[in-house]
Amino acid sequence: MESGHRIEAALDAAFARIETPAGPPKLAAAMRHAVFGAGQRIRPRLCLAVAMACGDDMPAATDSAAVAIEVLHCASLVHDDMPCFDNADIRRGKPTVHRVYGEPLAVLTGDALIVLAFQTLARGVVAAPERMGRLVDIVAAAIGAPAGLCAGQAWESEPEVDLAEYHRAKTGVLFAAATEAGGAAAGHPDPVAWRTLGAKLGEAYQVADDLRDVAADPERLGKPRGQDAALGRPNAVAELGVVGAITRLKALVGEAVGSIPPCPGREALQAHILDETGRFVPKELARQAA
């Protein structure tokens, strides 16, 4: 199965267990609103790619790890969009969860999606109990305290903090968990060795995000976006210019690919990552920088 279809099928299977007549319908609808739609599934695709490079000997474990990473990502977006944080109206081209379903259901949707990550692991990894603890630990560390997504967001409430550094870390943590979880799901003996791949790709993705914004609105070229500046978010284009940012992105992808640990599918994974990241730079900018 093509990995995009495999991820959607795994997400659908996870939702089938919670979308029962016994549950409150609006919560289920809000959870679906948060997870299905225009998401690129970059993190679960990465998780799958790593597991496949390691042999993917237990596909149910791989699927559940990929689902866990994606629903955590969606959970963090739902809570981050709320009025007390970014107060966002639109996400992935649709109204945000709290705009459609109200704040109480937005809180509960984020909560229930966090829990769904662990529910999915509990069911998907049951045939490989010796992998379960590691996977639960990886996924929990990626979202909780002291260094997961929640902790990253909580740094915004601290008086003294290097915001640029924290934003880099916040993006990186879930990418690093995606690769580590992919390794752990497939029984790789040293899943931690996979974290550098994820961390570097997370950083590259952030640079690509800055480049996409410039491509979408060239007038912003070289100027920090208003919200970035206000929130202290780093912006690679503002710091390095378009050409510098593309150079930085390529260097990060190179470091990512170079960090891949020995495994049966190392070459295929390298090719896969170069292919995926090749689409990171918008064509107009790539031509412009060539």
Next chain:
Amino acid sequence: MESGHRIEAALDAAFARIETPAGPPKLAAAMRHAVFGAGQRIRPRLCLAVAMACGDDMPAATDSAAVAIEVLHCASLVHDDMPCFDNADIRRGKPTVHRVYGEPLAVLTGDALIVLAFQTLARGVVAAPERMGRLVDIVAAAIGAPAGLCAGQAWESEPEVDLAEYHRAKTGVLFAAATEAGGAAAGHPDPVAWRTLGAKLGEAYQVADDLRDVAADPERLGKPRGQDAALGRPNAVAELGVVGAITRLKALVGEAVGSIPPCPGREALQAHILDETGRFVPKELARQAA
């Protein structure tokens, strides 16, 4: 170790892993604010009592199950107290988390406490991987969709719902998980058989709560509390009167004690539960009803 001390020690150990200089200090402080203080620890005590009745052959697993249940309970209180839900100023005699730390940290504190439940299980049950999946599943079901605490709270956003039934279920679900998790942590072959004990005690606790309110403010006797009526919460004293409520409470405790499955420590557990629940009815009311 006396079970109260054992629970505090286990909670402290769980917090030690998140209270590191690497994490944002206010988040850690807010999490501690939510968990430590005047809580009665009724659910983790129950979890421990069941595990001990089943032999408690793996104390680290028992401790982590008890911690998971308690921090989930605290997480749900933090989110339920927020302005978009109950908008509560005081909890357990202290200002609520959002009053002290603000709404953003209250959201994140609830999130991180949910995650802490699973982090604690991942570490505490690592020596018994075959128990891990079951415990993660029990704990996740108790808080998530379609029938855990989040789902219970989400019913309030539905237009047609039997609110009295939903409030009973909402209290019962975590008590039932506490007893089921206690059995699972100690390797009982059929942990589901322990759920009736928790569900009945949860219902008894709710009746006791109504009785305590009357004891604290006798003028409320027989009248539904304003908030209960507004939110459609059931109130045993309003429905049955003081004597009727005490009779109902005793019947529920009897059903709870009678439901205890065969296990090595059945008699000791029955005595323990009669002792704990004996303190449920405030003395003044017990005398009055005698």
